[in-house]
Amino acid sequence: MAADTGATSGARPSSATETTGSRGGLLGPMRGTPAIQTQGLRKIYGHGKAAKTALNGLDLTVERGEVFGFLGPNGAGKTTTIRLLLDLLRPSAGRISVLGEDPRSRPELRRRIGYLAGDFVVDGRQTGADLLAYLGRLRGGVDRERVAALAERLDLDTSRRISGLSKGNRQKIGVVQAFMHAPELLILDEPTSGLDPFLQQQFVELVQEAKAGGQTVFMSSHVMSEVQATCDRVGIIRGGELAAVEQVEGLRQRAFRKIEITFAQPVDPAEFAGLAGVSDVTADGPVVRCRLAGTADELVKTAARHTVVDLLSEEPELEELFFAYYAHGEGSRR
Amino acid sequence: MNVFRKYLRDNRRSIIGWTIAMSVVSAMYTSFYPTVGQNPDMAKAMDAYPQALKDALHMQDLTDPANYLASTVFGLLIPALVIVMAIAYGVKAVAADEEAHTLDLVLAHPVGRGSLALQRVAAIGASLAIVSAAVLAVTLALRNSAGLSAVAPDRFVAVCVQLLLFGLVYGSLAYAVGAITGRRGLALGVSAGVAVLSYLAYSFFVQVDALQWTKNLSPFQWYLGGEPLKHGLQWGDSGLLLLVSAVLVAAGTARFTRRDVAV
Numbered sequence: 001m002a003a004d005t006g007a008t009s010g011a012r013p014s015s016a017t018e019t020t021g022s023r024g025g026l027l028g029p030m031r032g033t034p035a036i037q038t039q040g041l042r043k044i045y046g047h048g049k050a051a052k053t054a055l056n057g058l059d060l061t062v063e064r065g066e067v068f069g070f071l072g073p074n075g076a077g078k079t080t081t082i083r084l085l086l087d088l089l090r091p092s093a094g095r096i097s098v099l100g101e102d103p104r105s106r107p108e109l110r111r112r113i114g115y116l117a118g119d120f121v122v123d124g125r126q127t128g129a130d131l132l133a134y135l136g137r138l139r140g141g142v143d144r145e146r147v148a149a150l151a152e153r154l155d156l157d158t159s160r161r162i163s164g165l166s167k168g169n170r171q172k173i174g175v176v177q178a179f180m181h182a183p184e185l186l187i188l189d190e191p192t193s194g195l196d197p198f199l200q201q202q203f204v205e206l207v208q209e210a211k212a213g214g215q216t217v218f219m220s221s222h223v224m225s226e227v228q229a230t231c232d233r234v235g236i237i238r239g240g241e242l243a244a245v246e247q248v249e250g251l252r253q254r255a256f257r258k259i260e261i262t263f264a265q266p267v268d269p270a271e272f273a274g275l276a277g278v279s280d281v282t283a284d285g286p287v288v289r290c291r292l293a294g295t296a297d298e299l300v301k302t303a304a305r306h307t308v309v310d311l312l313s314e315e316p317e318l319e320e321l322f323f324a325y326y327a328h329g330e331g332s333r334r
Numbered sequence: 335m336n337v338f339r340k341y342l343r344d345n346r347r348s349i350i351g352w353t354i355a356m357s358v359v360s361a362m363y364t365s366f367y368p369t370v371g372q373n374p375d376m377a378k379a380m381d382a383y384p385q386a387l388k389d390a391l392h393m394q395d396l397t398d399p400a401n402y403l404a405s406t407v408f409g410l411l412i413p414a415l416v417i418v419m420a421i422a423y424g425v426k427a428v429a430a431d432e433e434a435h436t437l438d439l440v441l442a443h444p445v446g447r448g449s450l451a452l453q454r455v456a457a458i459g460a461s462l463a464i465v466s467a468a469v470l471a472v473t474l475a476l477r478n479s480a481g482l483s484a485v486a487p488d489r490f491v492a493v494c495v496q497l498l499l500f501g502l503v504y505g506s507l508a509y510a511v512g513a514i515t516g517r518r519g520l521a522l523g524v525s526a527g528v529a530v531l532s533y534l535a536y537s538f539f540v541q542v543d544a545l546q547w548t549k550n551l552s553p554f555q556w557y558l559g560g561e562p563l564k565h566g567l568q569w570g571d572s573g574l575l576l577l578v579s580a581v582l583v584a585a586g587t588a589r590f591t592r593r594d595v596a597v
């Protein structure tokens with residue numbers, strides 16, 4: 001577990017099992033129990049020699065009303081976790097509570113959940129409208145106008161046979177069926193895979209609207225920009241264990257941003273080297289570049305002693321922060 | 335009942351196809367009776383066959399209308415078609431859906447696994463009832479014109495009911511293997527193997543004294559052995575067909591509701 005050191009200190013898990021009690025007040029009517037809670041969740045696929053541990057004691061809490069991003073390298077156990085939440089898989093050990101109930105307890109629980117699978121496939125010998133009507137009936141009826149509006153927004157033609165649709169258009173059907181009944185809890189596994197940038201933006205808006213409406217969203221993703229745009233918190237899973245849980249806002253503040261200051265005359269970079277939060281200072285004629293973590297106050301005041309021609313500060317990229325959790329480390333694959 | 339209706343709807347073309355095929359086959363065999371069964375030359379030609387072969391093919395005395403029907407329409411192609419259809423539908427109910435990764439979506443909806451499985455099994459039963467009814471309708475319609483009026487209509491009903499229950503056994507078997515393992519190929523293979531064995535047990539194994547007993551384990555025996563065309567509905571045989579189906583469905587469903595659904 002202690003594989004991350006030095007360079008990645010900005011992303012060190014500050015509290016791996018943080019549960020955020022304080023955010024609750026903002027979320028309107030709370031019903032006590034978290035939207036999702038797992039305790040010591042283990043999942044072992046297969047038996048005997050072929051046994052493969054996919055989850056190794058996962059403790060995860062997703063509060064009601066929050067948008068929770070579930071990140072991690074390929075094979076970390078995201079899809080496994082999600083399918084356990086929907087009672088498609090049965091845990092080898094541990095407890096799961098979804099909206100306060102055991103997923104196994106009764107099928108009606110799933111009326112309150114919208115699910116989009118990582119590989120959304122349906123029988124192609126029907127139209128999108130047929131499928132959506134069927135799924136709506138399984139849910140005891142959904143608002144047709146809402147379905148039509150969603151399809152319109154995503155520019156989806158539901159009158160066409162699914163077998164004739166492109167991958168992205170099929171994925172849209174998946175998005176519509178997950179959102180169409182405005183469920184309390186949305187569980188989405190890589191929801192935007194196959195969607196073009198315009199539709200990814202539409203999706204981000206859908207999630208933001210869901211959040212505004214008090215819905216909870218739990219989604220796995222490899223697309224950092226959409227995580228950054230939608231999520232309140234992210235959990236990082238690796239090798240079947242939760243490696244970190246972070247507030248996105250807190251990360252943003254701790255994240256490094258690249259600063260580039262252009263002065264009227266060349267200045268001595270050493271002036272900036274010792275400042276709080278500043279690192280990697282380089283000078284290139286009148287241009288000084290550095291990385292900044294935290295407040296910019298000292299840096300700006302020091303720069304102000306000279307004539308500043310231009311100042312560029314990039315939006316911090318969370319992506320870099322997460323790199324440490326991906327790619328390397330023994331825990332990530334076995 | 336959404337799942338039930340959807341299953342029938344998704345299979346409507348297939349059901350229509352099977353219904354037409356079986357109606358045509360029944361019509362052809364039935365209307366051949368005057369040329370085959372009532373033809374003295376044919377009867378003589380039959381006498382030339384070795385008795386063992388005739389026993390195996392259940393073709394003795396084809397001039398008798400009930401025997402003719404039992405060894406042609408209801409004894410060969412129709413039960414074979416019913417078996418193929420039942421197995422195909424049974425495999426589709428869970429295993430094929432699961433291997434195509436399309437089962438996830440439905441099960442993520444507020445439908446219990448047991449309910450889903452049972453509704454689909456019921457839809458298989460309904461599909462088999464439709465084709466059995468078609469066979470009944472066609473044979474009854476041609477009964478007089480084909481010179482088969484010696485066989486009373488209720489005997490036709492009896493054999494068609496037993497045909498339906500017979501199909502249900504194979505459909506349930508295919509469903510059960512698929513529901514237990516989630517594997518389409520296995521469900522198909524096991525069911526086809528059992529179908530062949532049960533036919534052999536009913537026809538060829540009976541030639542071997544040591545294998546005589548296997549006949550009583552064959553659904554073919556439970557279907558035709560009691561000669562429903564002569565003696566009417568065989569309650570014991572029908573009950574047995576139904577019971578075996580029920581046990582298979584129960585076993586498949588019990589496992590299906592407890593295991594993981596494969597991605």
Ligand SMILES: Nc1ncnc2c1ncn2[C@@H]1O[C@H](COP(=O)(O)OP(=O)(O)OP(=O)(O)O)[C@@H](O)[C@H]1O
Pocket residue numbers: 045046052053054072073074075076077078079080081118596597
């Ligand atoms: N049916 C299965 N049988 C055996 N092992 C499995 C099965 N499904 C998943 N695994 C293994 O469990 C681990 C977790 O897989 P999972 O699909 O949950 O990963 P993931 O985090 O969703 O990855 P990705 O980002 O690629 O979607 C992987 O090592 C995978 O090989």
Ligand SMILES: [Mg+2]
Pocket residue numbers: 078079080118189
């Ligand atoms: Mg996955």
